[in-house]
Amino acid sequence: MLGVFSGEVVEVPAELVAAGSRTPSPKTRASELVARFIDSSVPAVSFQIGSLGHLAYSHANQSPFRPRSFAAKDDIFCLFEGVLDNLGRLRQHYGLSKSANEVMLVIESYKALRDRAPYPPSSMLAYLSGNFAFVLFDKSTSSLLVASDPDGKVPLFWGITADGCVAFADNLDLLKGSCGKSLAPFPQGCFYSNTLGGLKSFENPKNKVTAILADEEEICGATFKEERIIKSFLRQIAVFHVPRRCKVRR
Template sequence: MLGVFSGEVVEAPEELVLAGSRTPSPKTRAGELVDRFIRKTEGAVSVRLGSLAQLAYSHSQQSPLRPRLFGVKEEIFCLFEGNLDNLGRLRQHHGLSKNANEVVLVMEAYKALRDRAPYRPSTMLAHLSGSFAFLIFDLATSTLLVARDPDGKVPLFWGITADGYVAFSDDVDLLKGSCGKSLAPFPQGCFYSNSLGGLKSYENPKNKITAIPEKEEEVCGATFKVEGSVVLAATH
């Protein structure tokens, strides 16, 4: 899956800008990135949302344990990869039919987050149990929400293209050709929201997230870490 967003939607993370500046490497524009995805991926589908964003996905070579889903409802666009272990209970909670899949559930949960302020994103995301990575773009408000599961079972990366778009994808090889070293794994147990303060941990909302520069030979230029997570892991 692939989502690219202009500077009107997402302010490029400073840490990724610095990673690309520290070790300059070739990049391409966002349009070329999307075109490359469509050319190389069988059955690819793409959706352009004016100058703000472009989404693309395919079911080609997807894992049976991590299907890719796409949904649209009331100008809310969602790309979802993975599965939710507690989908049945969440359907009941949101009053959805038994046929509602993960992408429908996540869009409904987002609507509850948007419409029932001050409902917190950490509360919404903490209710999701399973393996997942998703992005939601609300065209009506130009709001972006991206999240990854706490165990990082579904790959997700983000980077900056030559023309300053921020791109998200489960395919690191796809992104590295367009983002160079301005590229990093999206941190597990975290979310990004352009309307709620940028990148934050929903597992540990009070903990700061810092970017650690990677060695030059690594594909990614940086890795984001939630402060305290290493210490906690060492004590178990």
Template sequence: MILTMPLPCYQSTFIAICILQNSRERSREIAHTMLGVFSSEIVTPPEELVAAGNRSPSPRTTALALMKRYIKSNPSAVSIQIGDQASLAYSRRNESLLQPRSFGVKDDIFCLFEGMLDNLGSLRQEYGLAKSANEVMLVIEAYKVLRDRGPYPPSHVVGHLAGNFAFVVFDKSTSALFVASDQSGRVPLYWGITADGFVAFSDDAEMLKGACGKSLASFPQGCFFSTAVGGLRSYENPKNKIIAIPAADEEIWGATFKVEGATVVAARVNQEGTLLLW
């Protein structure tokens, strides 16, 4: 005979609280994954984010304080300081099998990559890479081709990447920055401005919020940012401008970036059953 006894109410409550706390702790562990911070000598802070921060002032911290907070939250993180102009850090703790994180450097080109490319095999062949080359090495090679001898615009090169991804490339030799996000935004990416004017990129909005305040936004999907071509561009719609819409006060963002020119078609059916467009 098996005896079962109900738990007292206070014990049930205690167990529920412990489960909730453990869940929150796991969420916090997964949150901090990659971070790139760049001085205004490398990146001119986007005017829209500067204006958002001025419009709704909120507490912010310096780039150094942001990086120290990241490292403290991720004891196993790898961090690199590149002069006084750039800092990169990432952690592979609790990474997703579908969104692995990687870091690589070759010929003074540094790359943080999160996600997975569906067409990695064909891209290896296109760029003449070994079968062992992973996504981060592929992106570095694609950037080198684009910088040195690329016959195509950046939108064409990034547009050939299929899958879920977000990456940050810093070229120390030219002090150039190249950042991109996939077309569906499946790998989150955010950017903001710290108290001392550094531009920070990360997949953790909460961490950037503490350092950037309202000078914070979600990096638009299907877009890339390049200091070489002069700012933010859409690789899905290269000819369309990107506009920044001021966010409401209750939102954590200071602005929302969207690609201009979405076509809206109105339609109705007349009495004869003919579809009319106008």
């Protein structure tokens, strides 16, 4: 699946810009990225949302454990990949029919919370259980919501094209050809919202999600980690490297 959005919708992440400028590499325009996706994923379905963005998906090479789907309702567009373990219970909660699949559930739950201020639409993520990644765009408010499950079972990447668009896709090689080193795995257990302050963690929205520049030989230019995970990792390193005191023989 592929979602590409212009600067009118998404503020280009400074961390991805820094990763790309550190090691300059070839990029292409967003239109070329979409065209390449359509050509390489036959049969593919694509939707252009005016000058704001482009969504595309295909069932080609689809994993049976990570089906892809698309739906649109009331100017809300959503690409979904994966499976929700608690789909049945959530259908009942939102009063949906048994035929409603994961992508429709996400749209309906987003819409319910959007219209029920002051609850942010992202609060629905705490109730989703399973392996998933999705890209949702609300044209009526120009709001973008992108999320990856806490275990990161469904691959998702994001990057910046040559003309400054931000792209999200489940195919690393596809984005690599258009985003160069301005590319990173989308962090698991996190969501991106252009109206709620950018990149945040599901469980701890107040924790900062920090970018770590990758080594030169890495395909992606950066990796994003939640701040508490980084601190825990650094503490482990510190403990591992604490020198032991030696006893002096007399």
